Amino acid sequence: MIRMENLLVGATALGLVFAAPASADENGWSGEAALSAGLTTGNTETSEAGLGIDVDRDAGAWNFGLQISGDYGKEDGVESRNRYFLAGDIEHDFNDTMFTFGRASYEVDQFTGFDSRTFIGGGVGWYVLDDEDHNWTVRGGPGLKIDEVKRQITTDSTGAVLIIPASTEESLGAVAQSEYFYAFNDAVSLSNKTNLVYGQESTQIGNVIALTAALNGHLAARISFDVRHDTSPQPTYEATDTATKFSLVYTLGE
Numbered sequence: 001m002i003r004m005e006n007l008l009v010g011a012t013a014l015g016l017v018f019a020a021p022a023s024a025d026e027n028g029w030s031g032e033a034a035l036s037a038g039l040t041t042g043n044t045e046t047s048e049a050g051l052g053i054d055v056d057r058d059a060g061a062w063n064f065g066l067q068i069s070g071d072y073g074k075e076d077g078v079e080s081r082n083r084y085f086l087a088g089d090i091e092h093d094f095n096d097t098m099f100t101f102g103r104a105s106y107e108v109d110q111f112t113g114f115d116s117r118t119f120i121g122g123g124v125g126w127y128v129l130d131d132e133d134h135n136w137t138v139r140g141g142p143g144l145k146i147d148e149v150k151r152q153i154t155t156d157s158t159g160a161v162l163i164i165p166a167s168t169e170e171s172l173g174a175v176a177q178s179e180y181f182y183a184f185n186d187a188v189s190l191s192n193k194t195n196l197v198y199g200q201e202s203t204q205i206g207n208v209i210a211l212t213a214a215l216n217g218h219l220a221a222r223i224s225f226d227v228r229h230d231t232s233p234q235p236t237y238e239a240t241d242t243a244t245k246f247s248l249v250y251t252l253g254e
Contacts, residue, residue, distance in 0.1 A: 030253030031055030034222065040073070040081060042228075042241030043111045048073030048081045050245070055252060063099075065089035071243075082110035091125070099125050101139055103175060105197075113234020115148040115166070117204070119197050121175050133183035138176075145173035145199035149234065171200035187214040202232035212249065222247040 036050040050071035057064045066088050073081030087105035094100065102122035108115070123141010151166040178194040188211070195206045210224035226243040233239045 028057045028059055029055055030058070032249050032251050034247045034249045036071075036245040036247035038071075038243050038245035040071075040241060040243045042238045046073040046075040046081050048243070061093045063089075063091040063093075065091070079110075082108075084108045096130070097127050099127075099139075101125055101141070103143070112230070113150050113237045115150050117148070117197075118146040119173060119175060120144050121173065123175070125177075134181070136178070136180045138178050140174065140176040142172065142174050144170065145197060146170050147199065147201060169199075169201045173197060173199040188212070202230055205229045205231070218251045220249040220251060222249050 031054050033054075034052045036052070038048055038050070040046055040048055048071050050069065052067070052069035054067045055065070068086055070084045071081055072083075073079075085105070085107045087103065089101055089103050091099050091101045100122065101124070104120045105118070107117045109117075121141055121143015123139060125137060125139030127135070127137055129136040147169040149167045149169060151164065175198070176196040178192075180192045181189065182191075183189040190209075190211055192209045193207070195204075197204045206226070206228045208224055208226045210222050212220050212222040214220045222245075224245045224247065226245065227240065228242075229240045230237075231239070
């Protein structure tokens, strides 16, 4: 089981990112790193702390992206939140409005019915809006979805203990994403990111809407609301989790 040591490793990586922001734009990297605190509902009712890194490297017609995040929480001294996510993207522009992409993602959430969830795929994307202060990007395509289902211990209709062994579910799937950004002015902006990963056994839908306000220099404050829904959750688990987060954001490459 992934524990607090992983969060500390991530925090160290976050510190290294903070240590060299000035050279990020020189190497083509841009993005942000964030430390957050929040409240969750759904499969767990808890307060949590988290960190996240979301960076991109622009290399002409090619773009490389990396997203890393982790959330950890305890309730009355008992671990009640333990989720980690890693994703990488490669994009290549066809023209000013259209691009192709490849994507791989891996998620571990100890408080769902799955040990891990993996998706590998790709497709085509469009820059629907591409202004500096107002942009919207959509993308989608097929892929392979792999769910590692946890062992379940439950009871049958007679009350007898029933053990459902762990299993691996592989299926053809698809990914669809929407990323919207609008700057009200130089200091305040709104973003909305939607992610859908379809599989024959279950489909994951996530949406994060956030309001960000610049503080000074590279620092900003953010409040966000995160909803994650599973169309076919494992028995005894909730279909929907929500999280309200307050974050301190460090902008890179600007």
